[in-house]
Amino acid sequence: MKKVISIFVMVIAFTLTTNAQDNMMKKGSKEAMxxxxxxxxxxxxxxxxxxxxxxxxxxxxxxxxxxxxxxxxxxxxxxxxxxxxxxxxxxxxxxxxxxxxxxxxxxxxxxxxxxxxxxxxxxxxxxxxxxxx
Missing domain, CATH: 2.60.40.420 (Cupredoxins -  blue copper proteins)
Known part of the structure; x- marks a missing residue:
């Protein structure tokens, strides 16, 4: 059960980090234009x-x-x-x-x-x- 929770937490953390990076890139692209x-x-x-x-x-x-x-x-x-x-x-x-x-x-x-x-x-x-x- 602990492994399942650990994997779930890692997936959530990875998703949040990816979304944050995507948003930063979009914002940076707008400023670059x-x-x-x-x-x-x-x-x-x-x-x-x-x-x-x-x-x-x-x-x-x-x-x-x-x-x-x-x-x-x-x-x-x-x-x-x-x-x-x-x-x-x-x-x-x-x-x-x-x-x-x-x-x-x-x-x-x-x-x-x-x-x-x-x-x-x-x-x-x-x-x-x-x-x-």
């Missing part, structure tokens, strides 16, 4: 004027290179009214404003094929094109 896009702002401009990406999941990393005040990041579908916050892709907002000579990241943003526009209303940058192929 997210790419970080670094964009730098200087006074009144982004240094990257056009960006082309593939469909997928992205985190935007925004750097404030001596602008002298806080900056942010707005991403919208091309052709929508940028002045209306309901058109902003909110997951692309940085999680907090980007202080002078600091860097902040957005949440994960899923982009489908199409054209987008990015800009910073706090730094009064032009609107730049982001194309997803």
């Amino acid at each position: 997210v790419e970080t896009i670094s964009l730098e702002q200087t006074k009144g401009v982004f240094t990257q004027e056009n960006v082309t990406l593939k469909e997928g999941s992205y985190i935007f990393e925004i750097s404030n290179n001596n602008v002298g005040h806080d900056v942010g990041f707005v991403l919208i579908k091309k052709g929508t009214d940028a002045s209306k916050p309901e058109n902003h892709i909110k997951t692309a907002y940085v999680t907090e404003v980007v202080g002078n000579n600091k860097t902040q990241k957005s949440n994960i943003t899923v982009l489908e094929k199409g054209e987008y526009v990015y800009f910073c209303p706090m730094n009064l940058t032009p609107q730049y094109t982001l194309t997803v192929e």
Whole structure:
């Protein structure tokens, strides 16, 4: 009877360990599929004027290179009214404003094929094109 219980305990332990490893691998795979896009702002401009990406999941990393005040990041579908916050892709907002000579990241943003526009209303940058192929 003790051997049966021992074998049963070992099978349960093996099953739990395997499930935990599978879950870790799935989680790691999801994180591996997210790419970080670094964009730098200087006074009144982004240094990257056009960006082309593939469909997928992205985190935007925004750097404030001596602008002298806080900056942010707005991403919208091309052709929508940028002045209306309901058109902003909110997951692309940085999680907090980007202080002078600091860097902040957005949440994960899923982009489908199409054209987008990015800009910073706090730094009064032009609107730049982001194309997803």
